[in-house]
Every structure is written in C-alpha cells, then in structure tokens.
Amino acid sequence: MLDCRDEVLFYTKQLVNIESIVNTNGEKEIAQVLHAMIASLPYFMEFPEQVVISRTSDDELERYNVLAFVKGTKSDSSDTVILMGHLDTVGIDDFTQLADLACNPDELLEAIKKEALPESVRAHAESGNWMFGRGTLDMKSGVASHLYLLKYYSEHPDELEGNLVLLAECDEEDSSHGILSALKDLQAWKEQHGFNYIAAINADFVAPRHEGDENRYIYKGTVGKLLPSFFITGSETHVGSCFEGLDPNLIAAELTRQLDYNPELCNEALGETTVPPVSLKQMDLKPAYTVQTALSAYVYYNFFIHSWSPKDVLEKLTVQAEIAFTNALTLLKERYERFCRMTGEPCRELPWKVRVMTYGDMEAELAQAHGEKYTRYIEDFKQQLLNDQSLDVRMFAAKTVEEAWKWMPDKSPGIILFYSSLYSPRVELKGDRPEEQNLMEALDKAVAALQPSYSKPIVVRDFFPYISDMSFVALSDDEAALETAAKNNPSWGSKLLVNYQDVRRLNVPVVNIGPYGLDAHKKYERMELEYSLEAVPNLTNMVIKELIGGK
Structure with missing residues (x-):
C-alpha cells in the first residue's frame, strides 16, 4: 500500500486554491501552474519533452490541457495507461457571503462551522475527515491522486512495463473542448512514441445514490447525454x-x-x-x-x-x-x-x-x-x-x-x-475486446485487494451516472447513430462540430475511480479524506500494476 495521504492532500489544496471556474481565465492559470509543478520534478527536468501544455483547438477562449508521460523501463512495452481528470469547476455564486473563501478549504471550514448547518453537514465539518470547498470533490482531489501517481512512477520507472500518461483537461463543465482537443495530442504521441493505449482511468467524483447509501462506487463506462x-x-x-x-x-x-x-x-x-x-x-x-x-x-x-x-x-x-x-x-x-x-x-x-x-x-x-x-x-x-x-x-x-x-x-x-447541444456518447464496457476484459479483471482484483482495509463497501457498477469526459475516449455507437445526432442538430458544422472519428481512433476502455463526497456543485461541496486521499490512489495504482506493472 502506498503511504500517499499527506502528499495527495497537499496537491489537492494547491489545486483547489486556484479558482478555475469554467470559461474564465482561471482555467488558463491552473494549467500553467500544473505544468510548472510537473516540469519541476527531476524526471521531467531530465525529459522536458515528456510534459506539454497544449492550447485547445477550435475554442473561442484561450485555455490549455496539460499532458505528461513516464516511460517504463522494466521492459520495452508499448502498452500505455491514461490517467485523466478535469481542472475546471463550476462557479462559486452559491457560496454567497463566503465566496471569497470558496477556494480556501481551511478558512472556509472555520467559517462554515459558524453557520446554521444541516445536521449531517455539521457532523462532517466537525469530524476532521472532510474537506470543504469548490473543486475539492469535483474533481481536484482526483487530479491530485493522478498527479501523485505520475510523480511516484517518475521516481520508479523501473516498476513499469509500459507507459503512464497523465491528461489534465479543461472545460469539462461546459463543452468538452479540453478532451476533444487532447485526442489529437494523444494520437500524436501514439504515432511518435508507439503508444498502445490499453486503458483509461478517470477520477471524477462519486457520491451516494440515495439517502443512507454507504457504498463507495467505481464505474465501468459511462452514461450518455443528449439535449x-x-x-x-x-x-x-x-x-x-x-x-x-x-x-x-x-x-x-x-x-x-x-x-x-x-x-x-x-x-x-x-x-x-x-x-x-x-x-x-x-x-x-x-x-x-x-x-x-x-x-x-x-x-x-x-x-x-x-x-x-x-x-x-x-x-x-x-x-x-x-x-x-x-x-x-x-x-x-x-x-x-x-x-x-x-x-x-x-x-x-x-x-x-x-x-x-x-x-x-x-x-x-x-x-x-x-x-x-x-x-x-x-x-x-x-x-x-x-x-x-x-x-x-x-x-x-x-x-x-x-x-x-x-x-x-x-x-x-x-x-x-x-x-441543440453536444452529444456525449454512452460507453458500455462489456468485455468484448481483450483490453476491456483485462481492465475489468484488473479492477475486480484491485477492489478485492483493498476492500479488507477499508470499512465501507466498494461497489463496481456499469455506468458512471453523470456527464463526464469519459464519453470522449471510447465509442459504443455506430456511425448511423452519430449521423442521426449530427443531422438533427441545427448547430452542427457551424457553432458545433465534434470529430467523433478522433474518439473512435483512440477507443480505449475507461473506468472511473474517483473521490467520494457530497454536494458537488453546491455550497457545501465536500470530499471525504480517507477514501479520496488513500483508497483512490491505491485502487488506481493496483489497476496500473495489474495492467503494466509486470508479473
């Protein structure tokens, strides 16, 4: 087990402190900070070409994705796992008089304690096991987990038979310019470095599905969304x-x-x-x-x-x-x-x-x-x-x-x-391809290995229930389905254009192992520390080890 809690917590606070509301300059700022953080690691100082900050294409705003990779040295394998997560958040207007503290978890917690709170929120605020603030749950703690693992493997490339890619994308909360642009960068790396993408692990948040639900969920594939x-x-x-x-x-x-x-x-x-x-x-x-x-x-x-x-x-x-x-x-x-x-x-x-x-x-x-x-x-x-x-x-x-x-x-x-909007395709993970079967088996093994050390049930389900960038790394739809979506969208080809063939070229099976919490997109957004900072990085790492860690 990785002793990762303190380091993931540190990275989480660093990212949360940067207000990166979607469609604002904060998206540009957080990408620049993250790029600098990665570029300053010894491995990337030695291999600076393996970390890039990439501007989104066909985007009215100036914003960026950050991509980095570690090449494993245990053996010469082209198999590559992608760790993905978004850097943007929704707005902070719902924080009202506490808006100035929305991105400062420590000060926000003290201010929240002085308010009249629902009983469950107060219990969490006083427990010491929850972090409040915009982006703590959705999803900067997830990105922090991935950043920790990138750093870990940059220090231990000899533990990898294959390659590990980090993708931190912008604009997940609105129009997915980030992931759609990143597809071209991933394709370029595939051609340049011979990467064989075998799995993607997203780290978007998970939450109870109903009142009293104690399960911590992991998802294979994702729901699709139409408007x-x-x-x-x-x-x-x-x-x-x-x-x-x-x-x-x-x-x-x-x-x-x-x-x-x-x-x-x-x-x-x-x-x-x-x-x-x-x-x-x-x-x-x-x-x-x-x-x-x-x-x-x-x-x-x-x-x-x-x-x-x-x-x-x-x-x-x-x-x-x-x-x-x-x-x-x-x-x-x-x-x-x-x-x-x-x-x-x-x-x-x-x-x-x-x-x-x-x-x-x-x-x-x-x-x-x-x-x-x-x-x-x-x-x-x-x-x-x-x-x-x-x-x-x-x-x-x-x-x-x-x-x-x-x-x-x-x-x-x-x-x-x-x-009248972007079609976010559904992704079904059925095990029809060897890559899908391998990822599903790796996930099951990781859950079985970690569950004894965590008190709450960790449950695997088939469809991530919220809109996410997972929709743009794999396709379950055929061409006729995509053509129908385009033909019946008046904005298609002018205000809106998505090259779904870029998605089909990548077509990598994807799962979501993300932080656990409550009230995403709300004033009392909060993330449970134990599961999010300890279980999530270790579960993700176990999947990585199973897929490209060698036997």
Missing part, C-alpha cells in the same frame, strides 16, 4: 380573442408534463437504469411584451442513455410529443366548449391538428421545396448568427430552427424536435 429540444409554433391571436389562436405555451406545458420525470423514458441496460428526463429550459420566443399570444416557444430537456441511440431517442420523443400535442388540443377543446356554454356563443370546430416532425425531416422538406435557394440562405444565416457572441449553442440552434420555419410552405402549428 432533445422542441421548437413549438402556435397560431397568434389577440388575448381578447384567445380561442381564435393556439398558444404554443400550452403545448409546451403539456410537453413538459408528459416528459418530466417520466419513467417510460428511463433506459435500462446491464441491469442499471438511467434517471428520467427533466426540463432545463422552457420559454416562449416573444421578444417583448404585447397583447398578442406568443407565436412560438422553446423547451429542452436533459436525457440520459445507457443503450439507446440518438435515433432511438428521437423516435421515442416523437411519440411523446404527439401525445402531448393531442392532450393540449383536447384540453383546449374542452375549455373552449365550456366557455361557449357559459357565454351562449356558438361553438365552431377548432382547426388545429397534431403535427410533429424532426429537424432532419423539416430540412429535407425545405430542401425539396426551395432547393439551393433555401440551403444557401440558411447557411448564410448561421454565419451571421456566429457573430453574436451572446448566443450559446442551444439558443443558436433555436434561432436557426425559428428562421428555417419561416420557409415552411405549411405554417400550421407544430412541434419540431431536434438536438
């Missing part, structure tokens, strides 16, 4: 004649009622089930107040997958959207008829019908109706939108669909279903 989005058009009318129009907000409300928390949309695979979708935005697209009803609305939902493809999700959500549209029209008809009975006015038959289509189908219809005139126009429109730096990729997609809708020959109310 299905809906542009909803109605029929505008003056509010004084409300039944002469169709309010798109009514359809949006029914859609959210149909999708939010719906167990029918949970994806089960390998005995594990995703959480259902939940709304992340619901709005109409009226630019200002008027006494007219809105012409259109926009909603999008988080959607996790284990085995479904982007095509599967579109098909399932098309059915759900049709149900929601039907429910909205049924409700409107019922209320209109009640209103007519109350007022004595004659009822007419409301003209609207259920109408749902995907963005890909709409694009095909518009191209057939208008030919190159439309396709040139919409591409020029997208180029103009790129000049508006205030638009994120989700609003960029919405505005593109809104503009395309103006070209529809039939503008009767409808729902257009599309994707």
Whole structure:
C-alpha cells in the first residue's frame, strides 16, 4: 500500500486554491501552474519533452490541457495507461457571503462551522475527515491522486512495463473542448512514441445514490447525454380573442408534463437504469411584451442513455410529443366548449391538428421545396448568427430552427424536435475486446485487494451516472447513430462540430475511480479524506500494476 495521504492532500489544496471556474481565465492559470509543478520534478527536468501544455483547438477562449508521460523501463512495452481528470469547476455564486473563501478549504471550514448547518453537514465539518470547498470533490482531489501517481512512477520507472500518461483537461463543465482537443495530442504521441493505449482511468467524483447509501462506487463506462429540444409554433391571436389562436405555451406545458420525470423514458441496460428526463429550459420566443399570444416557444430537456441511440431517442420523443400535442388540443377543446356554454356563443370546430416532425425531416422538406435557394440562405444565416457572441449553442440552434420555419410552405402549428447541444456518447464496457476484459479483471482484483482495509463497501457498477469526459475516449455507437445526432442538430458544422472519428481512433476502455463526497456543485461541496486521499490512489495504482506493472 502506498503511504500517499499527506502528499495527495497537499496537491489537492494547491489545486483547489486556484479558482478555475469554467470559461474564465482561471482555467488558463491552473494549467500553467500544473505544468510548472510537473516540469519541476527531476524526471521531467531530465525529459522536458515528456510534459506539454497544449492550447485547445477550435475554442473561442484561450485555455490549455496539460499532458505528461513516464516511460517504463522494466521492459520495452508499448502498452500505455491514461490517467485523466478535469481542472475546471463550476462557479462559486452559491457560496454567497463566503465566496471569497470558496477556494480556501481551511478558512472556509472555520467559517462554515459558524453557520446554521444541516445536521449531517455539521457532523462532517466537525469530524476532521472532510474537506470543504469548490473543486475539492469535483474533481481536484482526483487530479491530485493522478498527479501523485505520475510523480511516484517518475521516481520508479523501473516498476513499469509500459507507459503512464497523465491528461489534465479543461472545460469539462461546459463543452468538452479540453478532451476533444487532447485526442489529437494523444494520437500524436501514439504515432511518435508507439503508444498502445490499453486503458483509461478517470477520477471524477462519486457520491451516494440515495439517502443512507454507504457504498463507495467505481464505474465501468459511462452514461450518455443528449439535449432533445422542441421548437413549438402556435397560431397568434389577440388575448381578447384567445380561442381564435393556439398558444404554443400550452403545448409546451403539456410537453413538459408528459416528459418530466417520466419513467417510460428511463433506459435500462446491464441491469442499471438511467434517471428520467427533466426540463432545463422552457420559454416562449416573444421578444417583448404585447397583447398578442406568443407565436412560438422553446423547451429542452436533459436525457440520459445507457443503450439507446440518438435515433432511438428521437423516435421515442416523437411519440411523446404527439401525445402531448393531442392532450393540449383536447384540453383546449374542452375549455373552449365550456366557455361557449357559459357565454351562449356558438361553438365552431377548432382547426388545429397534431403535427410533429424532426429537424432532419423539416430540412429535407425545405430542401425539396426551395432547393439551393433555401440551403444557401440558411447557411448564410448561421454565419451571421456566429457573430453574436451572446448566443450559446442551444439558443443558436433555436434561432436557426425559428428562421428555417419561416420557409415552411405549411405554417400550421407544430412541434419540431431536434438536438441543440453536444452529444456525449454512452460507453458500455462489456468485455468484448481483450483490453476491456483485462481492465475489468484488473479492477475486480484491485477492489478485492483493498476492500479488507477499508470499512465501507466498494461497489463496481456499469455506468458512471453523470456527464463526464469519459464519453470522449471510447465509442459504443455506430456511425448511423452519430449521423442521426449530427443531422438533427441545427448547430452542427457551424457553432458545433465534434470529430467523433478522433474518439473512435483512440477507443480505449475507461473506468472511473474517483473521490467520494457530497454536494458537488453546491455550497457545501465536500470530499471525504480517507477514501479520496488513500483508497483512490491505491485502487488506481493496483489497476496500473495489474495492467503494466509486470508479473
């Protein structure tokens, strides 16, 4: 067992002290500091070419990844294990009056103790076994564990039959520019040094899955994430004649009622089930107040997958959207008829019908109706939108669909279903390849070896349940699935472009062995010291030893 607690704690505090909120200059600063830390180690002073700070590509911001590697000298093997983790964090606004202390764990702990705290938080604050602060859990303690192991093997390269790569990436919390850029660096090293990547070990945080859950989880593979989005058009009318129009907000409300928390949309695979979708935005697209009803609305939902493809999700959500549209029209008809009975006015038959289509189908219809005139126009429109730096990729997609809708020959109310953000692919580790089988066996051996020395159960599951950069080191999807995700994303090729072939070229099996704690992304984010600083580095090291330590 490695006696690593104090050193990993030291590195954790050094990294947490640097405020590295995603999409800020802090991402650049922490990369520079980490690079300097690694470059100052004796091994890397002797081999300076084996540590690099690499700027992200196709990125509007200046930020960097840090990569380093140790070449094992025990034997001349090309087998290579990647240790990966992200350096960025979410913001600190939730710390309110303690924001100045959010990245100073020691002072923050003392300040927190003076607050009125939930009982469980106070118990942890006073126990001496928890570290509070932004990034302590998600996931600088995980990066610190990897840094410790890189340093250890830089001092003991004779213990490795193969090579150990550290990848510390930026922008995990937003758009994954870091890992997507790093794929090219990893490929370059593969070609330059002959690396054969056989496994990747991520160190993102793990947490209880339910109240009272004492398990410390390790994950093989990861959940996939989509952002299905809906542009909803109605029929505008003056509010004084409300039944002469169709309010798109009514359809949006029914859609959210149909999708939010719906167990029918949970994806089960390998005995594990995703959480259902939940709304992340619901709005109409009226630019200002008027006494007219809105012409259109926009909603999008988080959607996790284990085995479904982007095509599967579109098909399932098309059915759900049709149900929601039907429910909205049924409700409107019922209320209109009640209103007519109350007022004595004659009822007419409301003209609207259920109408749902995907963005890909709409694009095909518009191209057939208008030919190159439309396709040139919409591409020029997208180029103009790129000049508006205030638009994120989700609003960029919405505005593109809104503009395309103006070209529809039939503008009767409808729902257009599309994707408006990055697709983070699911990764299933089934043991189909020798590399997968070897990693799974190494993980099982590590858990069996360490469990007797740790009091809480260490449990291996199949899907990391949160969005992570693990999605971009391996692919379980085929080309048709990726093509569907691209074809139905209005931002694809302009505001958003991911070279999934870079992922497929790497295609390395990945597991997550990360720090344990609670309240990631919240004010009382905290990391348990014993498991995170002792068990995690040793579990990771046992896997490394099994894979490239020699027999």
